[in-house]
Amino acid sequence: MNKTYVVNLLILTFFALSLQGQDVHFSSINANDMYLNPAKTAFTNTDFKVETAYRNQWQTVSTNGYNTTLLTGEARLLSSKKYRHSLGIGLGFVSDVAGTLNFGQRQIFVNLSYNKQIEKRNNHFISIGVQLSNNYWSYDPTNADFGQQQSDWEGILLSNLSYNDVALGLHWQIEPADFQAVSAGVAVFHLTQPGLTFMDELNIGDLRLKPRYYGYANYLFSTSEVSKVQLSASTSVQNDNYEILLGGEYIIDLSNTIFDQNNIGAGVYYRSNDAIILTLKYQYNNINVGLAYDVNISGLSQVSNTYGGLEIYLSYGFNRFSYNKKIRTIPCPTF
Numbered sequence: 241m242n243k244t245y246v247v248n249l250l251i252l253t254f255f256a257l258s259l260q261g262q263d264v265h266f267s268s269i270n271a272n273d274m275y276l277n278p279a280k281t282a283f284t285n286t287d288f289k290v291e292t293a294y295r296n297q298w299q300t301v302s303t304n305g306y307n308t309t310l311l312t313g314e315a316r317l318l319s320s321k322k323y324r325h326s327l328g329i330g331l332g333f334v335s336d337v338a339g340t341l342n343f344g345q346r347q348i349f350v351n352l353s354y355n356k357q358i359e360k361r362n363n364h365f366i367s368i369g370v371q372l373s374n375n376y377w378s379y380d381p382t383n384a385d386f387g388q389q390q391s392d393w394e395g396i397l398l399s400n401l402s403y404n405d406v407a408l409g410l411h412w413q414i415e416p417a418d419f420q421a422v423s424a425g426v427a428v429f430h431l432t433q434p435g436l437t438f439m440d441e442l443n444i445g446d447l448r449l450k451p452r453y454y455g456y457a458n459y460l461f462s463t464s465e466v467s468k469v470q471l472s473a474s475t476s477v478q479n480d481n482y483e484i485l486l487g488g489e490y491i492i493d494l495s496n497t498i499f500d501q502n503n504i505g506a507g508v509y510y511r512s513n514d515a516i517i518l519t520l521k522y523q524y525n526n527i528n529v530g531l532a533y534d535v536n537i538s539g540l541s542q543v544s545n546t547y548g549g550l551e552i553y554l555s556y557g558f559n560r561f562s563y564n565k566k567i568r569t570i571p572c573p574t575f
């Protein structure tokens with residue numbers, strides 16, 4: 241095995257590992273709840289919720305760019321009026337594929353959560369959750385060109401890998417005063433620290449996906465009878481890599497009665513050393529639709545022409561029994 245061959249193997253392996261270390265992330269910090277934190281599974285005002293999101297990124301930098309799709313469904317089970325708690329279960333699928341090699345991951349995950357109302361007067365809640373997932377990474381070897389070393393790669397470089405993983409989460413929420421709400425949460429992913437390599441024979445050390453720690457906080461308050469502001473912050477840390485997201489949204493209430501939820505909101509966020517994010521969302525009762533656009537401000541902006549990523553999401557919630565809605569409802573402000 242010649243030196244150039246070994247070096248190329250190492251470069252490709254570490255390149256693949258660096259991509260795998262970048263978990264799928266979304267710019268809509270207050271959407272895709274059960275993917276971002278398993279503790280928020282079924283933490284909604286309805287018995288059931290389905291949600292989908294799509295993100296397209298780096299089209300001007302890489303052929304085909306990054307294309308991310310998320311589908312989730314969740315349900316609240318065993319709600320108890322006496323003990324004011326409930327169980328939540330959710331099922332999700334995410335696909336994140338990029339480039340001419342269609343390199344990326346596909347993940348199926350199941351979430352379980354336990355939600356408990358600590359104090360009724362202030363809508364004080366706490367929730368814990370666990371996520372079990374199966375992850376499949378692959379690329380299309382028919383589009384790969386290794387030049388004169390093509391035959392050397394055959395039989396050694398695998399075209400796919402898979403592993404099982406576990407994540408845990410905690411969510412807390414309270415309404416300390418009228419027209420105010422505070423929430424915060426933490427989650428840790430990759431507790432199994434799976435080994436990641438596309439090499440079948442070459443021993444290149446302990447390449448493992450290290451745990452990723454995710455935390456967030458939100459503060460919602462009214463500015464008038466028909467408007468409110470939501471401030472949000474989140475951080476994600478994995479190995480020596482970190483990401484901070486800060487920003488807020490201004491929300492206008494369009495409801496005609498106290499029984500309706502009809503509002504529109506617009507916001508601006510900053511993701512550290514990466515992008516300015518513009519958001520727009522609309523809610524009508526249990527239907528939510530949102531849009532986010534990343535304006536790239538990193539060193540890659542000269543290549544991307546500041547174009548980053550476009551993201552859209554849609555969710556719909558519904559109840560099992562309308563007569564029992566008050567018993568089942570977890571009063572959740574717009575986060």
